[in-house]
Amino acid sequence: MLAAAVRLFNERGYDATSMFDIAESLGITKSSVYHHISGKEQLLQMAMDRALDGLFEAAGEVKALDLPAPERLERLVRRSVLVLAERFEYVTVLLRVRGNTEVEQHALSRRRDFDAILTDLVKQAQAEGGVRPDIDPATAARLIFGMVNSLTEWYRPRTGGAEAIADALTRIAFEGLRTAER
Amino acid sequence: MLAAAVRLFNERGYDATSMFDIAESLGITKSSVYHHISGKEQLLQMAMDRALDGLFEAAGEVKALDLPAPERLERLVRRSVLVLAERFEYVTVLLRVRGNTEVEQHALSRRRDFDAILTDLVKQAQAEGGVRPDIDPATAARLIFGMVNSLTEWYRPRTGGAEAIADALTRIAFEGLRTAER
């Protein structure tokens, strides 16, 4: 049921999806939906938590690695792409909330926490050398993860391996588009 | 009035913004709003057009330049950042629509046209050399512009020059985060 709801949220947007729509897509009535969940917001909450848990899990694993910071940064970028691909629809929901309700604001708060972890990792990588120090760490972190998050706009899980995308993305992020000579 | 509406759209989302909200923020009544415009969707339409016109204008100007493709690509990326900063709220609205109505689908169609222009430019740049050929042009175009578009998520026009952001972004996009040696 969560899956059905999330699919509709992404198709039409959270606000534009009615409880009737969700019920209809499951072949039951609206009343029956309320037998299983407490309300529309709970579905949103569950979806966002699923996405956030995946991201923090990835961050935790990478943190535990005994590697130089630039290496850890690259791993986290790559892992984030894979989490996004795995939990695609949930992450898509997460990245669209505007903070209108308390539930949404709590999710935004967790996103900011994740952001802080990233910024810190970039900062470390710059300090250790291996990542260019001429870009503000917070800006770099946001740009790189802006690129990652933009996947929700066009990537479709069916299309093919998330690894190929992760490769292309990390290559651009760390080596850039420009070829060495010309 | 368009500016007031767009501000609210971005604060709470298009669906969550009522015509009453818009009227209230202008100090007039809902009925008065309808004296000036035909409906809520027209406001959305106008906002999205303002954003799209800016982007296509930038694309047209860059196309007219007598420069190698990689150079034109970099200019377009930079110009896009500046357009996004200039027409920030309008672009933000544009990048949030899901295609629920005909008006929205028309905007999405124009976005796809812009995307095609970009992909083509990347392809040319790869053919001329100067941009790494080992990444699918469509993927590269989407990732780079995903990074650009992600600015709507955190950039705030007040904060400071858009040029600084444009510098950081093009540096990452073309040269990458990694330093040459370490």
Add this chain to the structure above:
DNA sequence: TTGATTACCGGCCGTTCGGTCGGTAAATAT
């Protein structure tokens, strides 16, 4: 077999929304 739990349903309620309509007051033109 019986009792309880679980899944489901039709019908309803209060609210909010986008939009309309008839009419008034101010500004502008003649």
Add this chain to the structure above:
DNA sequence: ATATTTACCGACCGAACGGCCGGTAATCAA
């Protein structure tokens, strides 16, 4: 001074929404 256009308003409408309630049918435990 008068006519016309422009800006605005209060009251209202039908539709859609999230959610609730009382009740029924199926499932399952004893």
